[in-house]
Amino acid sequence: MSVVAVIGGQWGDEGKGRVVDLLAQQAQMVIRYSGGNNAGHTVINDRGTFKLHLVPAGIFNPETINIIGTGVVVDPAALLEEMTMLAEADVTFDNLYISDRAHVIMPYHREQDRIQEALRGDGRLGTTGRGVGPAYSDKMERIGIRVGDLLHSETLLQCFARALDVKHSLLQSYGGTIEPLPALHQQFIDYGQQLRSHIRPTHPLVQQALRRGDRILLEGAQASLLDVDWGTYPYVTSSAPGAAGACQGAGIGPREVSHVLGVFKAYTTRVGGGPFPTELTDETGDLLRERGHEYGTTTGRPRRCGWFDAVAARYVCELNSCDYIVWTKLDILDELPTLRICTGYQINGAKIDYMPSSVAELSQVQPIYEELPGWQTSTDNARTFDDLPPNAKRYLERLEELLGVPTALISVGPSREASIERVPIAALFA
Numbered sequence: 396m397s398v399v400a401v402i403g404g405q406w407g408d409e410g411k412g413r414v415v416d417l418l419a420q421q422a423q424m425v426i427r428y429s430g431g432n433n434a435g436h437t438v439i440n441d442r443g444t445f446k447l448h449l450v451p452a453g454i455f456n457p458e459t460i461n462i463i464g465t466g467v468v469v470d471p472a473a474l475l476e477e478m479t480m481l482a483e484a485d486v487t488f489d490n491l492y493i494s495d496r497a498h499v500i501m502p503y504h505r506e507q508d509r510i511q512e513a514l515r516g517d518g519r520l521g522t523t524g525r526g527v528g529p530a531y532s533d534k535m536e537r538i539g540i541r542v543g544d545l546l547h548s549e550t551l552l553q554c555f556a557r558a559l560d561v562k563h564s565l566l567q568s569y570g571g572t573i574e575p576l577p578a579l580h581q582q583f584i585d586y587g588q589q590l591r592s593h594i595r596p597t598h599p600l601v602q603q604a605l606r607r608g609d610r611i612l613l614e615g616a617q618a619s620l621l622d623v624d625w626g627t628y629p630y631v632t633s634s635a636p637g638a639a640g641a642c643q644g645a646g647i648g649p650r651e652v653s654h655v656l657g658v659f660k661a662y663t664t665r666v667g668g669g670p671f672p673t674e675l676t677d678e679t680g681d682l683l684r685e686r687g688h689e690y691g692t693t694t695g696r697p698r699r700c701g702w703f704d705a706v707a708a709r710y711v712c713e714l715n716s717c718d719y720i721v722w723t724k725l726d727i728l729d730e731l732p733t734l735r736i737c738t739g740y741q742i743n744g745a746k747i748d749y750m751p752s753s754v755a756e757l758s759q760v761q762p763i764y765e766e767l768p769g770w771q772t773s774t775d776n777a778r779t780f781d782d783l784p785p786n787a788k789r790y791l792e793r794l795e796e797l798l799g800v801p802t803a804l805i806s807v808g809p810s811r812e813a814s815i816e817r818v819p820i821a822a823l824f825a
């Protein structure tokens with residue numbers, strides 16, 4: 396068994412792309428398993444800086460097979476644009492496959508996303524506007540269109556016939572429009588032709604890799620607190636970004652997964668609406684945003700910033716059976732004189748020992764903080780745990796203790812090299 400799942404532990408933007416890029420160098424297969432181009436994975440390597448939305452981060456290694464898995468929703472126009480951007484840096488795609496079972500984001504999904512957000516007014520979710528939610532709801536409604544359908548003109552016509560009746564009446568009631576069927580059909584047949592060599596049943600590829608004992612990386616998008624079942628509903632995305640979703644979206648049984656890595660920023664951020672108990676709306680929050688360049692990769696929106704929330708993080712570790720933690724952006728905390736960790740929640744002075752399921756309740760909780768001294772020294776050049784200042788070690792050790800999970804990797808800067816391996820990467824695949 397050499398399957399490692401990399402999942403987001405907070406509300407997204409933890410730096411999963413960089414972690415996957417690092418691990419992908421030793422992987423023979425990378426499978427992106429959920430979400431769509433609502434994700435934005437920044438990867439900085441010797442070829443440059445890339446913002447990936449759909450293409451798995453293993454694409455930079457021509458020996459690695461990269462799969463856009465069944466659990467993903469694919470906007471073909473966005474994918475082709477991303478491939479063009481990567482091709483300019485001489486990235487090749489002979490090693491990219493798209494599951495024929497993955498669902499397609501249509502222009503009417505983006506339209507629906509936009510209109511529904513506008514109708515929500517102050518209660519808007521702050522979606523990325525990429526049509527991801529409507530595409531997943533059509534999948535569940537069984538009027539979705541799959542990537543494999545783009546290769547068969549007649550089948551695609553039938554799929555549109557099934558979907559468009561429903562979509563027309565829905566969008567018309569909102570004042571939205573859908574392109575005429577012939578144009579839509581032709582456009583998506585064209586996309587199918589452009590992607591033809593990459594579209595295929597991915598199940599055999601994955602099974603062969605498992606049988607060979609290949610090192611397989613399951614690349615998460617979004618994060619557990621945005622999970623449609625376990626996140627801060629309704630302020631969530633429409634998929635299951637955690638370890639269970641990784642198995643489902645990649646088509647791998649849970650017993651095959653050797654390690655689950657939870658990726659956590661050393662503080663917390665959130666983009667979009669929804670409760671955020673440890674949010675900082677003061678100058679410390681501003682400092683984290685500026686030092687951490689906390690602006691959305693996909694939408695450019697400023698991210699909300701706050702202290703590390705160990706209650707939420709522990710909940711996520713439990714939900715996903717995290718074996719190890721990967722800490723990112725530790726260096727962003729370098730200047731702070733003191734740090735706070737949320738170790739408990741209280742409501743009206745009474746401590747609660749669970750993660751509230753209701754947004755109203757979670758919005759009311761007051762965090763119980765523990766204060767630790769900062770280190771006020773640069774960690775940029777640390778390459779071993781012992782290179783870190785004592786207070787930085789103490790901070791991480793306290794977090795490990797609160798989460799009950801050991802550390803595998805720590806990142807102290809954006810480049811591949813700015814990483815500390817507490818557990819050798821090869822051991823994670825063992």
Ligand code: IMP
Pocket residue numbers: 406407408433434435520521522523524525526527528616617621630631632633666667668
């Ligand atoms: P949607 O996924 O576009 O429907 O957006 C639903 C919620 O998930 C919004 O709050 C988004 O800001 C958030 N979200 C979706 N994808 C990401 C991501 O990759 N990083 C951070 N937040 C995300």
